[in-house]
Amino acid sequence: MKLGFIGTGNMATAMMGGIIENHIASPEEIIGADPFAPGRERVKEKYGIRVTADNNEVVKNAEVVILSVKPQFYADVIAGIRDDVTDSHLIITIAPGKTLSWLADQFQKPVKIVRTMPNTPAMVGEGMTGACKNAYVTDEDMEKALSILNGFGKAELIPEHMMDAVVAVSGSSPAYVFVMIEAMADAAVSGGIPRSQAYKFAAQAVLGSAKMVLETGKHPGELKDMVCSPAGTTIEAVRVLEEKGFRSAIIEAMKKCEEISKSL
Template sequence: MSKTIGIIGGGNMGRAIMAGLIKAQLYPADAVLVYDLNPAALTTLQTELGVQPMNSAAELVATADVVVIAVKPQVIDRVLTPLRASFRAEQLLISIAAGVTLAHLGTVLDPKLKLVRVMPNTPALVGAGMAGVAVNSQVTAAEQATVLAIFNSFGRAQLVPEDLIDAVVGLSGSGPAYVYLFLEALADGAVAEGMPRQLAYEFAAQTVYGAAKMVLSTEEHPGVLKDMVCSPGGTTIAAVEVLEEHAFRGIVMAAVHAATEKNRQLG
């Protein structure tokens, strides 16, 4: 594992990365460097997590072995261009900016650098993220393992070809929003049947969490697990019939496609 890691951008995702690394003991807090344009944010991060604030992005790049760019895609060129001459050939540069390709990073900086493109998601904030990782040809197998360890520290991560990153965005990147809509609808249905709303949210959230854990723990096909709940002539198959009549699966598939296409446009 590299000795120091620097994060440019102290927003929600940057913070999630810092907290995950420290909690998993991949890096001690004093080896996690951070720079943000907002001095108050830096002070808060130092106080709450013990990370080391840097005076500038250039100072961070000059110090860190691994650099994570955790800024919005619309400002990434503005952030990286002044740093072009600061990056070193042995450094790992990780971008989590949606839609920003490895080729674009290479154009802004240098294609000979070790460039990594990652699409994490917001459940990283609670240690349950899912991240797709794509790398350029300069990144070694050992360095790939380092990147995966970083993002596994606050959830799960998988190495994917870059041409699948758009689909990663449509699925896991945007997917939490679909799940929240579904969860809210589940709770609304129970509220309509007389259940208090906060209780309905608890039942709905635990049900979604438990079902997801069943898929990951058993490695069974979701259809097999669905059939386990659907007794012949029972309540669940009656509900599934209604979902099918209203094209539930087709609507979800269309949503994933829409988010995937939007990310292609951003790129």
């Protein structure tokens, strides 16, 4: 599979790592473009891929092109490559707020587009990606796209109207979790645990809890109840979280995230 990246930043780097490690594409089959020389040289040295400063060189040498630049640069990037994009190319986007309709308008011609929203845990092979497609994408194309996306975590095909909610629950949510881990560690330090160990205890607890949700199939509320013994320490901690609006704060933060995503 000839795979091209326009943009070689953190998300592109994470995706490349998983794709290469899982033998979805070899380094020789990947080309990345970036106007920032240190950025493209970094991925060349790390993965052995071919790099260039020319976006159109990527399009001309790839079957699948991943637009891994910031949303505000999408219009200019697409304007620069659209003449070289053909109906045989599969375009994968990772920008919040850029709808399939908007993307089609930018290309000004029929193009196969898969819109996705990955997240930064892709950097450790545990990404979660939502994906939707336009009418030109065949089942075979979508299978190819999902094989790429599953190379750095897990991917789910969803209707486009859910994409802004995916931004809130997955794309942006690592930041909420990091804030929680930091707060848990601060409390642990206050209780006498050294900082380095506090982060480890907090992060491992979050990792293990998430794994229990995924692997047991039990409702999170049921798993929570399993930890909360009558008159015990945990139920008191949960009571304080509810009193302070922990659950509501998460919901309201995600609704705001979804609102902003829709406006991009």
